[in-house]
Amino acid sequence: MDTKISTAQYFKMMNDLMTTQQGKIAELQSQLSAGKKNVTPSTDVKATTSSLKLSQVISNQEDDIRNLQSVNAGYKEEEAIMMSMVNMMIRMEDISVAARSDTYGANELNIFAIEVEGYMDDIRGLANSRDSNGHFLFAGTKVTTLPFVKKADGSVEYKGNQTEPKLELDTGYKLPLSISGHKLAGVIERKNALGAVTSRVDMFKVMQDFVTALKANDRDGVELAISELQTVSRNLNMNLVDNGLRQNLVEERRDISEEKIVIYKGLLSDARDVDYATAVTQLSSDMLALEAAQSTFAKVSQLSILNFIR
Known part of the structure; x- marks a missing residue:
């Protein structure tokens, strides 16, 4: 009786052993066929946890790249807008130099005034541009507020704020999305004969006063406009330089994210393959x-x- 029980137990033990070995062989054959480990929480907790973490990190980096591409598209739009403004400023500077001379009379200056008014309206329209999401580019963080509003007297008032919107990447780095309208329009100081600052104006006030001087055949006003228009152009060009630096920064951040993805995919491959x-x-x-x-x-x-x- 004892012998039969021992034999039965032995048969069961051998059968269990063979079943286990067959299972291990089948799993290895499956892995070799697929080239992937059959990683599950029950078979390899560490590998599973590592794979999940690495997959999440890769996903975050891919999100960053998509966001950076969107940001860079906005930078390029901002660049094109400011380039158009600079081109119009160059023409206005040419007009101011021509209007200063006695070659042109009051009638010609009135024609110049009409041209400058057109540029002023065009620049205001560009300053009120929207991005692909319908947000105003140069309104600061007040992205749903029309930033530059023309008043009844022809002056332009800025309704946005000076806070520049930022995008926070997965690494915690905050990337500026655009410049504010305040920075775009600039601040031009007006001084008296003693060099004391009497007022501060923006590019739209400079253009408006230039139009007034042209219509009034005011050569002193035109003379003032020459230097102030040059200051406006310098400010726009400085903003263009800043835009270029931000585009370069985006490219660098994108390269970093792409390199991270390569590294993390290699680590993920080690955990899975x-x-x-x-x-x-x-x-x-x-x-x-x-x-x-x-x-x-x-x-x-x-x-x-x-x-x-x-």
């Missing part, structure tokens, strides 16, 4: 163990009770 040499060696070892177990089981199964007693 099969090491073929190790897997093949393990498969050979498991198959030999299974063959030995099967051989032993077959021999024991052929023994009769009489053989066992003998």
Whole structure:
């Protein structure tokens, strides 16, 4: 009776062992076929956790790249707008120099005034440009507020604020999205004969006063406009330089994110992909163990009770 129980237990033990070995072999064969480890929380907690973390990091970097591409598109739009403004400022500077001379009379100056008024309206329209999301580019953080409003007296008032919107990347770095309308319009100081600042105006006030001087045939007013228009142009060109630096920064941040993705994908591959040499060696070892177990089981199964007693 005791012998039968021991034999049954032995058969069960051998059967369980072979089943386990067959399962391990099947899993290794599946991994070798797919080239991926069958990583699950139950089989490899560390690898699973590592894979999930790396996948999330890669996803965050990919989000950053998409955001950076969107930001750079906005920078290029901002650049094109300011380039158009600079071109119009160059023409207005030419007009101011021409209007200063006695070559042109009051009628010609009135024609110049009409031209400058057109440029002023065009520049105000450009300053009220919207981005692809329908937000005003130069309103600061008041992106739904029309930034530059023309009043009844022809002057232009800025309704935005000086706070520049920023995009926070996954790394915590905050990237400025655009310049404010305050920075775009600039601040021009007007001084008296003693050099004391009497007032501060922006580019729209400079253009408006230039128009007034042209219509009034005011050569002194035109003379003042020459230097102030040059200051406006310098401010726009400085903003263009700043825009170029921001575009370069975006390219650098994008390169960093792309390099990180390559690194993290390599780490993820190490966590997920099969090491073929190790897997093949393990498969050979498991198959030999299974063959030995099967051989032993077959021999024991052929023994009769009489053989066992003998």
